[in-house]
Amino acid sequence: MLKKLLKNYDYSLIIAMFLLIGFGIIMIYSASMVVTVTKFDPPRPSNYFFIKQLQWLAVGMVPFILTMVLPYQVYKRFMKMIIIVSLALLLIVLFAGSTFNNGQRWISFAGITIQPSEFIKVGLIIYLAAIFSKKQSYITNFKKAVVPPLIVISVFFFLVAKQPDLGTAVIIAGVSGVMIICSGMKGKHLFSLIGLCFVAFSIIATALPIFLSDEQLSRISGAYDPFSDPQDSGYHLINSYLAIASGGITGRGLxxxxxxxxxxxxxxxxxxxxxxxxxxxxxxxxxxxxxxxxIVYKGFMIGIRCQDTFGSLLAIGISSLIAIQSFVNLGTVSGLLPITGAPLPFISYGGSFLVLAMTSMGILINISSFVNMKRKALQPAPTKNKSEGRIVYR
Structure with a gap:
């Protein structure tokens, strides 16, 4: 079985992922070499974050290889356990999490700090893929098939937003939305849900000044009017603009x-x-x-070609996670979106998200191997035409 998997992996995804990770590690060293010397007391070596990211890469290789080899169908059996553990981690963060930069988002243990909300993204994707594939026989029944997952999504959304981590909460909502759209529910139910989300968004947007802190509100004003407060709320974005503007076509040089x-x-x-x-x-x-x-294109194509509903939704969920996370990060850098704290997949420094991204890619590559094996099994076997001496398909 392992030999078949190795033969049918989509190696272009593996190459693309490691190209991005390698490029990201180089850029982390370049971008952090000054910060390590000036920000910390006592100063740390200029390659501090470079080495840390390499260590996280080594850690991430373990789940990456395991998820590449382990048949993706296994996750369906542990759906309940995955969602219970994910909920437990968020509750631990809520009541006993570590605080950094005005956010209580981390769990620290034995000198290791992780951000559970990053791993919750994959847990929720597995849950939604499993639950919607299980409900395919009555997926058109909105109350029975769609409402229960919506309740779970809402609980996760508000627990993450409470940290506060609105960026991750928005990404969770976006990925969940894509998976709901692809679940096979009725068109009229889908349009009703979109209308309900629009109304909810309007209410939330109106009530933002009540529920958001001054710092969160300043991030919104800083994104859309940075020059009104260039030394505070607009400081990040203005300097980001300066960096982008000075890059030009070829850049200043590595x-x-x-x-x-x-x-x-x-x-x-x-x-x-x-x-x-x-x-x-x-x-x-x-x-x-x-x-x-x-990577996103290949992931969606794997999801479309997969004949197993669970595998299809799993591939679509992982691909949409990478797409939405990238969009949110690039939107932050360009001023299209408020500062959210969402890292750029495979490029930004951060151990939790790098391990998450590599784990997700392992699952996606495993699905691709099963899709390729299924496709080859359906192809007609070649036979040799003795009269003409050539291979033909019958």
């Missing part, structure tokens, strides 16, 4: 960013793409976005 010298905060995490553009210009931008788009 390692030659100006904004990383204390001007652009956290240049190796959420705003690393601004440093990529500043140092490598349009060519660096095309390289990153092109590879991300390739």
């Amino acid at each position: 390692g030659d960013s100006i904004q990383k010298y204390g001007f652009l905060p956290e240049p190796y995490t959420d705003f690393i793409m601004a440093i990529v553009i500043e140092e490598l210009g349009v060519f660096g931008t095309i390289f990153v976005i092109g590879l991300l788009a390739f």
